[in-house]
Amino acid sequence: MVVRRGRSCSGLRSLPFSRKLSHFDGEFERLFRRRLLPAAGSDGCCRVMEPLLRCGSPATRTWAAAGRRGTRAACAAAGLLLLLGCLLLCSRPGSRMLSYCGRALLIQLLPYWDWTLYSNSDCLIRNPYYFESGLESLQLADCISVCQRYPKVESLHRVDPKDVLQNYLRQNLPLIITDGAEEWVAQREFTVPFLTRLYSDHPALQNTKVCSYWDSHHSLENSPGAFLEEVHRQRLIQWAIQWKNCNKAAAKVIRAFYQRPYFLPPVVELAESNWLLMASGAEDGAMENTFVKVRDHDGDLLMWIAQLQGVFEIQLLPKGMCASRCTHYTLHLSPGETVAVPLQMWEVQYRPFSSIAIGLAATGNWLQDPR
Template sequence: MVVRRGRNSIGLRSLPFSRKVSYFDGEFERLYQRRVLPASGPEYCRLMEPLLRCCTPPRHRSCSRARGRLALAAGVLLLLGCILLCSRPGSKFMSYCGRAFLIQVCQRYPKVEFLHKVDPKVVLQNYLRQNLPVIITDGAEEWVAQREFTLPFLTQLYSGHPVLQSTEVCSYWDSLHSVENNPMAFFEKVRQQRLNQWAVQWKNCNKAAAKVIRAFYQRPYFLPPVVELAESNWLLMASHEENDAVEDTFVKVKDHDGDLLMWIAQLQGIFEVQLLPKDICASKCTHYTLKLSPGEIVAIPLQMWDVQYRPFSSIAIGLAATGNWLQDPR
């Protein structure tokens, strides 16, 4: 049986759900081809603006009866998803609207907030799930790494620990473009050449090596149980001459493996961390430049932001890791 455009509503209601989806999918495609539907992303999003306004985070809502409207908006978006996602223009429509939602979130977030002794539930609901970065001022205060991770200590640790000596690091990068891809070889160059401006980062992806570094820090207390941290971790180190202007070059933290979250803990000195909005948000949303002091941790949702850093003190040392959200009831 072929469903025709002139079919009455009673006949349409009698069809199986899969045939209803096919019918609406065909109608959507027909309207798209006839240019009845808008051809640009902004126009798609303009149609959804009333819903998107009511889907902004709770503390930024200006709509009256926001809770009821949010439930209605969620229901409408779910219905649209069921009907439209099977079609090419339908998928494009939902993609544009999802992006528009993220843009509205970042446009309404004027600055990155600082929190102290915060409840993990607050971090999850008000920041991570809203794709909003946040700084926890007491995030690493009690860590051994915050007290001991200096350049001499790390040089000795990597030269004397059997596990760290026998395993290779991943995603290695340094400002001298070394061919060895080895932290110890880099530190030796810094010592011999007496360099004052340099940067290096590497990922401890070997489980045994990452475990050695984890012995110096704990799971950040502000992360709720639904956030599952990756086993690997990064060490970020950089230096510049005191009283000199900081170089414009930022270093990106790469190799996220598709994770949704990254946290960076400041251990020594000060890093200037820059958060850059991704994709379509790049032209609509501002970027943030933060200065992290020792003991502070910035939590960054990677779906929205790219991360880069540079030293703001003579020597700066940081530790980073990534994680993902597990499914849980809200």
């Protein structure tokens, strides 16, 4: 009906696309006014529009079908390439080949683009609120201020974590927290016999090496378990030992016996490693040779030492430019007490002040304020 009263299909093919749309729009408007169009969604509507749909050229319909087939083929090819890429990445030879090709490409790019500047940089985007920590950021006025207004290390109980960070640690002022380790399991269970069994029986502690190991008898094994076995059998009378659990599995075993110190705010990020400090009696009669220093801080800003058994005598020594301006602090830690030491200005050394003393230590860091 539409074809008989309007243009023929051959005539429509010669018209521009905009004229074709105008023609079909006029035909639909005429049929609508004369109420010749069936209800929407009925089969009659499809039969009415069939002559109009047949006016499309065979080439157009062929191109549309070919386009649909091409899209499906492209999707299938992309999926196949993605699958092959995943197989290459998962297999060791494939990943090595891709790594080799990537390195070769980077070497070829060096004459045109020095990418090593970005590879050797710690941060790709500079943080304006961060500055390098260390002695270079410490001023002489800081040393004088600490020595004049802080004659002794203060002791606090139920302290506010924000107060600890703002008024003590960021001011390079050490602090004793009297209830810092009161509820820890380590305070109740860490004894020489218990630690001897722990390092002899636990697989994670047996199969991993410790870091920064030191003992007063210069043992060749460099093994806490072997040394503690000698102590447990009472073959050593005066001794001292310290080691750092730097392996993640070993450090996790020790962390199961203590919690994060409550006096540290969330902004302080604790290191994964931890130290065990143990000593009995004195190494010799000379006072200046009996202290043991805690080293290997990895550039952290904070160290805390919790007293678990016995009593440690701890000295905090000023370092760098502060060594000539400040005197050292001497303090005694009783079981359950914890000392927090800013490492930017102070270094820590200790010795036993009782028959057997056991301590636990760890380091931490926080985002420094720009000056």
